[in-house]
Amino acid sequence: EAGVVQSPRYKIIEKKQPVAFWCNPISGHNTLYWYLQNLGQGPELLIRYENEEAVDDSQLPKDRFSAERLKGVDSTLKIQPAELGDSAVYLCASSSGLAGDYEQYFGPGTRLTVT
């Protein structure tokens, strides 16, 4: 079974530039998550999707971050414009049910460096 796929694995951009991350969850997983992980910290939830609906985006900085999950499968997370403080690892995860009751499967992440 293929795992969660993310691309790109690494991205270096200058501040004020836009950037996008892509995620393909495990087949059949209706729940998809985007997390941000700073160095030395645990992942922090940005947004959670149930199928194509964003059911929890309370931690997403909506002035510069946006996300979509068309057709309830792939998802894209975008930052525009990027700031120096956005440098972090962006993780995508999926699960077959609600967050706490089911294990989450994580992708390898995208390491973003904003210069």
Add this chain to the structure above:
Amino acid sequence: SQQGEEDPQALSIQEGENATMNCSYKTSINNLQWYRQNSGRGLVHLILIRSNEREKHSGRLRVTLDTSKKSSSLLITASRAADTASYFCATDPYNTDKLIFGTGTRLQVFP
């Protein structure tokens, strides 16, 4: 915000020794999960323990949960160099439908 806090922040042991790491959290939970993260395999689920359970085993892993103290522990027995990783607890607080990860314990196992 991070609800869980692992202790110690870092731990170094020799192969064959046991490793114990603790997690404390702030609010009542439905479940608690432990994850491992290393550079090779990313973040991987280890074990889930429900709020009505007190102890759970999986291979060399033993997890305990004390809801009265709002704390959990992860014991890795007979550690191996391959256990070198960061370990995170993640809680599922009541009425949130989300996992909140702790700050992690960095475990180094020397051959």
